[in-house]
Amino acid sequence: MNLPFLGDLKLRGRITLSVALLSALSILSITALGLSFTRSTLSKQIHATLRVEAEGLKDLVERTLAEREANVRSWSEDTILRGALLFDTFDKSDAVLAGLAKNHPSVSGFVLFDERGRAVSASSEALRKSFQGREKEVRETAWYRAALEGRFTADGLSGEKDAAFGKRVLPLGAPVKSPLSGARLGVMLAAYDWSQVRDVVKAAVQRAHDRSQGSFALEVRRADGSVLFDSRPAEAGPMVRAVSEEAINGTDVRDVGDGWHFVARMDAPEAYAPLAQAATAALAMLGFFLALTIAGAYWLARGIARPISALSEAMTHVLEEGDLSHRVEVNSRDEVGELATAFSRMMEQLRQTTVGLQQGTRVLTGAVAELSAASGQQERNLARQAAAIQQTQVTAQEIQQTSKMAEERSRAVLEVTTRAEEVGSMGEATLGASLAGLQELHEKVGKLAGTIMSLGNRTQQIGEIAQTVKDLADQSNMLALNAAIEAVRSGEHGKGFGVVAREIRALADQSIESTDRVRELLDDIGRSIQSTVTMTEKGQQQMQDGLAQIKASGESLRELTSIVRDNAGAARQIAVAVNQQNAGISQIFTAVTDLSSLMDETMQGVQATTRATSTLREAAERMESVARTYRA
Missing domain, CATH: 1.10.287.950 (Methyl-accepting chemotaxis protein)
Structure with missing residues (x-):
């Protein structure tokens, strides 16, 4: 190996440096190849894990929403609620709604409205009063119009707290119909506590924290990209380099969350932390093997350079003194010994x-x-x-x-x-x-x-x-x-x-x-x-x-x-x-x-x-x- 920067070194230094460079290049190439393979494998694992978490969140939220919709429909068919709207027996309906609120803590409250949008009964007196005088506003809400059409919608879910319930809620409205004629008598509202989603994803977030992935987060977004839920604290800053996977809520199971995007993501440095640790260990091993290689190369170069130095000294003595009777003794049977023998024959001739x-x-x-x-x-x-x-x-x-x-x-x-x-x-x-x-x-x-x-x-x-x-x-x-x-x-x-x-x-x-x-x-x-x-x-x-x-x-x-x-x-x-x-x-x-x-x-x-x-x-x-x- 002939490198320009080795020209001023002795043979011993050139051999040592050349062997060290070749060894370092070989070890670095193997290490880089291993790290590249490890990064590719780790990246696949990370994306697979995030994809599983996103799919799990989708399934959980989808089942929860489907269950809540079914519950609201069954609650709206309660005989007492129908009778209250027919015969104005609202004290009985208040007791039913209060019992439902007590048995279902995931629902922040129940309100029964007549066809004019007037709150006639609620799970609590304060909740009923909070809707008094807001008939026009109620009739213009998205959930009320969807209830009149016999369907559910998530358009009523906003990023701010609801004034009546004091928290973020997903309003689910179902029509209350006459058991005989099937005519619509009013609308029952069940305000699903949206903060319950955090309890749903709590297990998944805890699993990520157990894997030392503190930046792991789950998000729920509408199709337009607006964020409905984020498991990260509100004071947490944005992720600079995030690795993410998402799952989309399809229409195979009809619910209000159709078209939502469920995203699982985490910071890239934290996700690839095992790779950084592996790289640090590889560099430490590289330094250790490089030190061993330099020691072995120095021992090899010393054994090769010593006989050659003896021949060089003999040649210098001949050139300076002009004495051709000088003899060179090299106790070696390798190529250097053969060179010394040839040198002696050359001196005789x-x-x-x-x-x-x-x-x-x-x-x-x-x-x-x-x-x-x-x-x-x-x-x-x-x-x-x-x-x-x-x-x-x-x-x-x-x-x-x-x-x-x-x-x-x-x-x-x-x-x-x-x-x-x-x-x-x-x-x-x-x-x-x-x-x-x-x-x-x-x-x-x-x-x-x-x-x-x-x-x-x-x-x-x-x-x-x-x-x-x-x-x-x-x-x-x-x-x-x-x-x-x-x-x-x-x-x-x-x-x-x-x-x-x-x-x-x-x-x-x-x-x-x-x-x-x-x-x-x-x-x-x-x-x-x-x-x-x-x-x-x-x-x-x-x-x-x-x-x-x-x-x-x-x-x-x-x-x-x-x-x-x-x-x-x-x-x-x-x-x-x-x-x-x-x-x-x-x-x-x-x-x-x-x-x-x-x-x-x-x-x-x-x-x-x-x-x-x-x-x-x-x-x-x-x-x-x-x-x-x-x-x-």
């Missing part, structure tokens, strides 16, 4: 191995020294060669980089000059085309200026024509006005001519308005044409200046194209020379790189040999140190 190791280390040390010196000399020579080759490689690499840079620059210059030559040729051709186009554009602009001037003249002519049309429209308007005047003078014969004159006048007005709009438009067009002519003349002058500048630029571009062609030829010659130089330098760099790679591989081999020599030297030193540690 270790002595022989140490002697051979000391002899071998001397030879190995001399060989390693010679090999280390030769390897060091070879490494120094190769280091000098490698340094020289590395410098050569660096120089060759710099030359190669410079050559590559010159090649790239010459290639770039060649590309630039070629492009410049192409651009110069294209620019020269483009410049010629531009000059021709500009010359043609100049001529077209001149023609456009003449056309625009002609358009201005035409616009002026149209303006004159529009003025003429306006004059004609004015004359037509005057003629139409005169015609309208003449038509008015002509009377009926001039009406048609007047209509024509109005139409002509309207057309004349429209012509005048249209002519004005045309005149305004022609003025705007004339101004626009004049502005365009001015701008055309300025553009033609600027175009002439531009043509002169472009011609001068063309001459300069032709000279520049000639210079670019010369530079392109020189750049091609330089690029060819640089390419040839770069090829030679690449061959030199490749040869130097191969030589450097070979030198690196040689250096790695020498370094590996040196490392192996160093490792071998360290191993020889460790072997020599180990060999010197032990004495054979």
Whole structure:
């Protein structure tokens, strides 16, 4: 058993603690299982006992109530009581009721009522007087209404004392009928003393107290849960954790208690007190057996750990003193004795191995020294060669980089000059085309200026024509006005001519308005044409200046194209020379790189040999140190 918290303990303590824990867990498991079984059995017994008590209480109360109901019915059939209601002989009925009260102490009193609810006779004068003047109240009681219907009810049982009887009573009323006609003459009330129930359950409560169950109690409840009877004292507090069983009064025997719940209950701590006592005894036994287990485990661990401690001391002596001649004596034939014997054989073999190791280390040390010196000399020579080759490689690499840079620059210059030559040729051709186009554009602009001037003249002519049309429209308007005047003078014969004159006048007005709009438009067009002519003349002058500048630029571009062609030829010659130089330098760099790679591989081999020599030297030193540690 490997537990984290046992790591710092000695073997003796670990064995003792492990055995104690295993024993404690085993005993606790068995104890818990036993207590669980005991609790289950005890719980069944407790519930069975409570169920029996509840059923017993139900049967007792049920028989008592059934007996009281039968008694009340038989008492209500008494001839004297019937005669008293028929012939008002209440002194005789008082004697009968008093005799019944004397012979039946469980009944607190008897009262005889007529059909109007008036108390006409009672077992005592005081009881009869207590009902005087309460006829309406009597008729409204549940027991009286139930008696009129020929049945019994428990609704009259309340939680407080009855004012007439001075105690809690269960009123049972039965009708008193005529022996001849069967007509109802009145009602007889028998007030059953409800405190008598305590005498009924007294035996059951006493049995529970004899079992040391002081909290045992019996209750009677209605179906709605209201408590009718509780065997516990009124000052007793409520049960916090109650174990209860109940029995329900069925309808197999008809009585006023049908549907009542009869409950037997008690406090859970008191009910399970035997289980607590058993648990205390089990814990005491657990402590006792655990102490015995720890003592036995300690004795066992001591017997196992003592030989192992002797072996540990012997091993410590060998490690500290280096004396392999030490012997271990263990007088045991068990596994520990076998371990001691094996340890002795190991020590003997270790002595022989140490002697051979000391002899071998001397030879190995001399060989390693010679090999280390030769390897060091070879490494120094190769280091000098490698340094020289590395410098050569660096120089060759710099030359190669410079050559590559010159090649790239010459290639770039060649590309630039070629492009410049192409651009110069294209620019020269483009410049010629531009000059021709500009010359043609100049001529077209001149023609456009003449056309625009002609358009201005035409616009002026149209303006004159529009003025003429306006004059004609004015004359037509005057003629139409005169015609309208003449038509008015002509009377009926001039009406048609007047209509024509109005139409002509309207057309004349429209012509005048249209002519004005045309005149305004022609003025705007004339101004626009004049502005365009001015701008055309300025553009033609600027175009002439531009043509002169472009011609001068063309001459300069032709000279520049000639210079670019010369530079392109020189750049091609330089690029060819640089390419040839770069090829030679690449061959030199490749040869130097191969030589450097070979030198690196040689250096790695020498370094590996040196490392192996160093490792071998360290191993020889460790072997020599180990060999010197032990004495054979």
